[in-house]
Amino acid sequence: MDNRNNKDEQPINKSEVTGMRPGSEIAKAEKPKQTETRIVKVLSEEEHEKALINRPKPKDVTPLAAAKLTPKDIPVFEDTPDRREKLELRKKRHFKRKLRDWGIFTGYLTPSFVGVLVFFFLPLILLLKTSFQKSPTNSDFVGFRNYERVLTNEAFISASKNTLTFALISVPLAVILALLIALLLNSGLPGKSLFRSFLLNPMMVPVASVVLIWQVFFSYNGVINGITAQLFEGAQKIDWLKSQYAQVVIMLLFLWKNLGYNMVLFLAALNSIPHEILESAEMDGAGPLKRFFAIKLHYLSPTIFFVGIMSLINSFKIFREVYLLTGDYPFDNLYMLQHFMNNSFTHLDYSKLSAGAIVMCIVMIIIVGGLFFAESKFDSDVEE
Numbered sequence: 056m057d058n059r060n061n062k063d064e065q066p067i068n069k070s071e072v073t074g075m076r077p078g079s080e081i082a083k084a085e086k087p088k089q090t091e092t093r094i095v096k097v098l099s100e101e102e103h104e105k106a107l108i109n110r111p112k113p114k115d116v117t118p119l120a121a122a123k124l125t126p127k128d129i130p131v132f133e134d135t136p137d138r139r140e141k142l143e144l145r146k147k148r149h150f151k152r153k154l155r156d157w158g159i160f161t162g163y164l165t166p167s168f169v170g171v172l173v174f175f176f177l178p179l180i181l182l183l184k185t186s187f188q189k190s191p192t193n194s195d196f197v198g199f200r201n202y203e204r205v206l207t208n209e210a211f212i213s214a215s216k217n218t219l220t221f222a223l224i225s226v227p228l229a230v231i232l233a234l235l236i237a238l239l240l241n242s243g244l245p246g247k248s249l250f251r252s253f254l255l256n257p258m259m260v261p262v263a264s265v266v267l268i269w270q271v272f273f274s275y276n277g278v279i280n281g282i283t284a285q286l287f288e289g290a291q292k293i294d295w296l297k298s299q300y301a302q303v304v305i306m307l308l309f310l311w312k313n314l315g316y317n318m319v320l321f322l323a324a325l326n327s328i329p330h331e332i333l334e335s336a337e338m339d340g341a342g343p344l345k346r347f348f349a350i351k352l353h354y355l356s357p358t359i360f361f362v363g364i365m366s367l368i369n370s371f372k373i374f375r376e377v378y379l380l381t382g383d384y385p386f387d388n389l390y391m392l393q394h395f396m397n398n399s400f401t402h403l404d405y406s407k408l409s410a411g412a413i414v415m416c417i418v419m420i421i422i423v424g425g426l427f428f429a430e431s432k433f434d435s436d437v438e439e
Contacts, residue, residue, distance in 0.1 A: 214395040
């Protein structure tokens with residue numbers, strides 16, 4: 056029997072003739088559309104509120120979450136020897152891990168701790184003990200007699216006044232001038248790299264070289280006196296380091312040596328200020344002074360306090376330069392607390408030296424603590 060005849064007798068699909076794919080949009084369009092009728096019921100306000108109140112509550116996705124646990128729900132593990140062995144092994148591993156972490160922590164911390172203990176705390180305790188003794192060789196307890204000797208000593212009072220005066224003038228100048236220079240360099244000043252290098256050079260110069268330069272400039276036959284003699288006829292020579300201007304000369308030395316370091320810190324702080332805030336303030340019409348006091352000063356406050364503390368510490372270490380310039384007994388307004396300590400040491404008066412060192416340490420702790428307290432209060436006000 057021929058299959059071709061059967062194929063010819065099969066009904067022909069219209070989509071095959073026209074080339075349409077069954078189920079296509081055109082094929083669907085030829086089907087008669089069935090219209091659906093929907094009945095919408097209009098509810099009154101009372102019926103609507105009643106339907107909202109009586110609507111079915113949503114089912115909990117996890118019904119066990121709200122269920123209360125019973126002792127039967129808690130799994131109980133059998134106390135078998137294998138389980139006990141696993142628990143003991145886990146405890147040993149945890150203890151070994153803790154011991155290893157503690158050993159690493161202690162190994163890194165021990166050298167620093169031993170160094171601070173041996174070179175700071177033990178000498179401080181011995182110094183405190185010596186300040187209450189008659190002398191290092193005589194351990195008789197004398198109470199606060201050594202502190203009374205120090206506080207009534209004219210040399211100590213003069214040294215304290217000179218050191219305090221020097222710190223009160225030179226430290227604010229070091230902070231303000233360094234901040235002004237940093238703002239100037241941050242504003243796009245031409246040749247700022249050369250100016251920055253000039254200010255950073257004193258950091259690389261040894262103290263002995265700095266003292267030699269200052270002696271060349273400010274000695275009796277130095278450069279300053281030579282320039283004044285040429286500019287002003289009949290001008291008398293001044294021995295700057297043995298006159299009333301001696302402390303001004305040392306302040307210039309202090310500023311010249313510390314401005315570069317402070318300037319670098321302020322430049323780093325200025326570069327960390329978000330530029331978007333400054334640009335938005337400028338677009339709102341804020342001037343340079345308004346942007347500085349309203350935005351920049353708040354971001355610079357931690358750096359200002361840090362630079363102030365470091366400058367204060369450096370002002371107490373100016374003894375090296377003064378000692379190399381003037382010796383053990385300088386002019387009256389250059390006699391610092393370090394001179395008093397050094398002279399007490401050379402005279403072997405260790406009890407007075409110890410009492411003076413303790414007094415100086417207490418004063419430094421009070422000053423630095425006050426600065427940190429002021430910083431914390433200022434930061435809290437800024438955050439609010």
